[in-house]
Amino acid sequence: MPRVAASSSARTYVPEADQGAVIADFVRVLNDAGMATPDGRPALVAADGERLELPESMYGVLRQVAEALSKGMGVNVAPLSAMLTTQEAADYLGISRPTLVRILERGEIPMEKPGRHRFVRLKDLVDHQEALKERRRQALEDMVADAEEDGLYASTDRPAPRTR
Amino acid sequence: MAFPAFLDTCTLFSATLTDTLLRIAEEGAFNPQWSAGVLAELQTVLEREAGLTPERLASDLPDAGRFPGC
Numbered sequence: 001m002p003r004v005a006a007s008s009s010a011r012t013y014v015p016e017a018d019q020g021a022v023i024a025d026f027v028r029v030l031n032d033a034g035m036a037t038p039d040g041r042p043a044l045v046a047a048d049g050e051r052l053e054l055p056e057s058m059y060g061v062l063r064q065v066a067e068a069l070s071k072g073m074g075v076n077v078a079p080l081s082a083m084l085t086t087q088e089a090a091d092y093l094g095i096s097r098p099t100l101v102r103i104l105e106r107g108e109i110p111m112e113k114p115g116r117h118r119f120v121r122l123k124d125l126v127d128h129q130e131a132l133k134e135r136r137r138q139a140l141e142d143m144v145a146d147a148e149e150d151g152l153y154a155s156t157d158r159p160a161p162r163t164r
Numbered sequence: 165m166a167f168p169a170f171l172d173t174c175t176l177f178s179a180t181l182t183d184t185l186l187r188i189a190e191e192g193a194f195n196p197q198w199s200a201g202v203l204a205e206l207q208t209v210l211e212r213e214a215g216l217t218p219e220r221l222a223s224d225l226p227d228a229g230r231f232p233g234c
Contacts, residue, residue: 094166094195133190140186152179155214160177 010078080123089120
């Protein structure tokens with residue numbers, strides 16, 4: 001499978017100091033007008049004057065990117081099919097590369113190893129993160145229900161006893 | 165990016181505190197860590213202090229298998 005290099009298919013946009021006011025206006029106008037008014041829908045005007053109506057997805061992208069940039073945050077735009085290096089994948093999950101590699105070796109996230117190096121699909125990272133979140137949420141819910149049933153909230157409502 | 169924080173036995177002792185900390189962690193504010201040693205000690209202390217059987221306790225404790233990635 002051809003690797004769609006994250007470096008070429010993904011781009012990072014960082015806010016530029018002199019464009020803060022323009023971007024803030026952009027956010028305000030996009031938010032105030034919304035996706036549709038009686039007079040029309042949001043549109044882009046190309047350099048040659050051609051007017052193109054924005055589909056909802058493009059409107060969403062512009063609004064989200066502009067909002068982040070206006071808060072001084074950088075934005076990375078990458079297709080879900082992008083194949084990331086292990087370092088890029090670790091950065092995405094906010095963990096170290098060795099920790100990511102251990103997760104890959106346990107088979108918890110699919111990877112491809114066409115040669116010497118491993119690659120991870122961005123979509124698989126997003127899926128993994130969502131599954132993890134759901135398992136944690138469920139575990140916390142179960143734990144709370146069981147602890148309530150056992151009266152643990154009341155019986156441990158004091159400083160921990162000294163054990164040594 | 166979420167920083168790791170180690171929660172030891174005296175932190176995890178209070179169910180209210182554990183509940184609160186894990187909810188904050190669930191929102192991505194930090195990455196909670198604990199060890200098998202901490203869990204074993206917590207189990208011993210709770211058996212004694214809350215008068216629960218090990219079987220009952222097992223489902224009340226935050227263990228690594230149930231908080232994957234922690």
